Amino acid sequence: MMRHLPEWQDQPLNLIAPPGHLQLAALQLGRDFAAPVQVWTADWRMSRLAQQQGLQSFFVSQQAPASLPGRSLVFWPKAKDEGYWWLRQLVAYSLEGFYLLGETQGGVKAAASQLQKAGLEVTKLDSARRCALYYVEADALKGKLPAGQETLALDGPDGLQLCSLPGVFGHGRVDEGSQLLLSALQQNLTELPQQGRCLDLGCGGGLLGAWLLQHNPGLQLIASDVSGFALQATQATLQANGLQGQTWPGDIFNGLEAVCQPGSLDLIVTNPPFHTGKATDYELSERLIRESPRFLKPGGQLWLVANRFLPYPDLLDRAFGSFQRRAETGKFSVYQALREK
Template structure:
């Protein structure tokens, strides 16, 4: 199978023997998934796809994998997240492990030269094509703990954990703030509530503080870890799990579902997760249960809500964001 994405097409034409290498935070690409490497990622959907094909895959929040003969880091859009991955690799893998870093020019791959230099890691350019560049280095101990990337901030009277790999890093998103302002009037006083796409855990913690029984789900492993830390920081309880929308919730029903669903995948607009959320919500709500979500006003969710629920309300609209509500 030939590589499908530009970064993998660049790798495919290299002379390197990538057998057994660790692919870190790569895109979906059949060339990788049918190869002989191993996956390290925080994306639950990606992990599930690899495991479904019998491919070895793990996350940085699980038990450590065996030392690989080499590592390829796919540079992410979030520069600080790329730095975290470098620190994690330097802290957890043997000194001298070959490292390659690949990424698209519009994703900031050329900044890697300065990042590696700041860490004291040598670097050379290996190849450039398809508007992508590949650099090579070797891992070393750099004296910086990746744990230091975890910070905290205060919002709505709560202490929230923050990480560069989590949406809204270090601040309360304006859309979530609008959603929170409308929740008191529409949620039950008791019951089971699902926070879908939990991010840093602001909704889960807010709901748990009100005495609701909370389940929080996110496809992003960094968000799952952040929500767990946020609940713990506030002395609150809740079930937090990694999952792609409702994939890990078969047979579960809730009195309410709340969400600020994502619509970006790196630089691309992706309505897929929000569409699956809206379409699947009725079968995961009890009779009379309610879905409440916030979204950018321009997103085409009214049609999806109409088809899934037969109707909906707009609870708030500040021209930038809208809060929608629909009931079974």
């Protein structure tokens, strides 16, 4: 992408769906790019970074651009359903064409092939570092994209109605790790706070927070995620079950300052991510475990489910001094840790 920027300086540029983990030099475009640049993303980290660089930014859970002037560059995400969701949004803007960028092993090659089979003209412009850049003639985009259901409804544990959106973790299913965590919480329900403040960190479709409110209605729920799609799905899940809770964008505890002060939480529940793109990445979970004691009240609890191979026991020991395994399978472990009183 960066080597094509000099030839794009004459028109405004729209960056669509850039992922938050991608620390683009392109986000210095507010200073270096001659024409205006705007960012439209479902990733709160990218939205905040764009704003910090002086770029106009649109976060998908809150708003969409009124127009897409100039050139539009779509970053193909790892979730195919999410990629086609973004392409369907472009229909409303009547673009003559758009650029499509992504990892060749991340689905962009297959997406370009699918668009060609649908009758669109697709031209490969460049490739490097296992990535490829295409240009798609989009004047006939309407009717050429795979049909997609914006929101999926599914039955969850204990009669919960769950809502899911493209790009949300575990889209269209109940994750096995989350099921194990709920089973452990059920078995230890009397040990959980009956009231107070609960944070569902990395809330996804809202399963964990909704389940806790269903069983302990005295809790005050904050559901947070970096994904705008997840926040929308969680809000829909809460509404479908007649439950009340706050949804808030954030990157672990970054961004939660207005709703989550240090020492204010009675309970944190989480099924944290351990991937950045396709690569294993412990940084998010390390930060979550390290910072959790500061945000819990004395005696407050962290409940976490993770793949057994992940090195979380040592992290929990260092952060909390001790922890317990509350459930385990051949694949997952559920950990409970308490802040010392």
